[in-house]
Amino acid sequence: MIIFTLVFIAFLAGIVLQSLRRNENKIRRPPGPGNFCTSVLTFLRAFVHPSLGRYFTKLGKTYGPLTYVRLGPFKVILVNGTEALREVCKIPALNGRIDCMFKDIMGHQGILWTDNTSQNRKFFFRNTRHFGLGAASAENNIHEEITHLFKYFDSFGGKACSVKGAYNISTLNGIIHRFMGEKVSQDDPQLKSIVDRLHVLVEAPGIMKACIFVPSLTKWIPWSLSGRNFMEKVFRDGLDIAYPILQNRFKSRIPNQPRDLADALMDEVEETTDSNSIFHISKDPIRPLFFDMFTAAIETTIQTYTVSSETKLKSLEGSMAIGYHPPEFKVSFVRRC
Known part of the structure; x- marks a missing residue:
């Protein structure tokens, strides 16, 4: 060391x-x-x-x-x-996008980690509204996840609890459901492990953060210290969850009759003959797009709660009340009748 x-x-x-x-x-x-x-x-x-x-x-x-x-x-x-x-x-x-370790691992593909996003943006704009990624059409799915979230908060009996990571499973399940028509159990240990490790990647302490944003450092710093091995293992484990669901889902898929975003993506892949296109089958486009949404959900929820803690959020409109407990951001949830 x-x-x-x-x-x-x-x-x-x-x-x-x-x-x-x-x-x-x-x-x-x-x-x-x-x-x-x-x-x-x-x-x-x-x-x-x-x-x-x-x-x-x-x-x-x-x-x-x-x-x-x-x-x-x-x-x-x-x-x-x-x-x-x-x-x-x-x-x-x-x-373009900053040359970072995420970009290298994802093979310069997807939306978040590629310099040319025009094809991806057109695909998403064309399909997301149709498959219920808008707020109104996703309402039922959101309410179902909120019900699970309320049960989690109720388990503390009104005592202060840390919100770090509390929302991420629900957020990810909402995204996974919109993407491939299925959800993962709230108690799935593999999903919980991935969420915890994605927290580490987003917050990226010390030398890991330096290597993420200056990937040339990994020429001198071992991958075990730079976080690259850790990062690639998280991505592989995520695929271990997603691919079995997708493979089972695709068994009943009918071409050009998409039920969800994954079906629409497969239609796009099958129609693409240009080997330079990001949707060509050789690019394995599902992998980077899936992780774009996966990591974006984690990063967004982390930043949202950070902002909430800074502004000392006092109340949440609706069915709950929140109390602020410094120095760590904790909340007390009490049902309003």
Whole structure:
């Protein structure tokens, strides 16, 4: 462990020396930390901060919707705010995805981890409303998951309980059901294990976070420490859940009569002859799209509860009341008659 730490420190020292010696062209860049030391500290703090979302948002409030940060050869432009993101995505040079470990593992496919998402976006826009991913048509499924969630909270008898991870099974089941017409048991130990490990990937402590966002570090850092082995195992276990359900589902599938998003995707795959298309059968398109939705659900729920804890949410409209218990975000749920 000491050897790896020394190697990492030497690597950072090399980056610092390169930054000091390198004469950059006078190119106009977005605002950001002005001097070299501040820029280095800003960059490195991202790897140890407990919430990247909160950290990037804070930088955006300080420097504006576009923030430029550099550490040696690693240059990052942070985009904050929906309006800024909408405008930036119109610029081809900035319309790609960051080169991260997720992108590499997913083979540059899917929606979240690919530079060219136009084909995927068209497919989803064409099919999601039809298969009930809109709020109104998914209402029954949502209410069913909420019923399970209420039973979980009722089990604490009104005592304070941590909400970390409490919502994720329900959220994932809602997405899995819309995607392939089936759901996984709330008590499924394999699904619970995957959710717990996805929490680790989203929050990504220390060296793992550095390797995720600067994947070239894995050339020097063993995969066992970088988190790559851990990440690939999570994805494989997720497929172990999804593929048996899909295979059983596809036995009764009728071509061009889709019942769900997975059926529609298979129709798209069978009709695609262009080997360069992301929907060509050689690309195995179900795998990256499934995990895009899977990881997005986990990340969204984690960030939602983080924001809720910061704003000290006091009440939830409807059938429950919430109390806030610092320093850890815990809630007390009491049924309203």
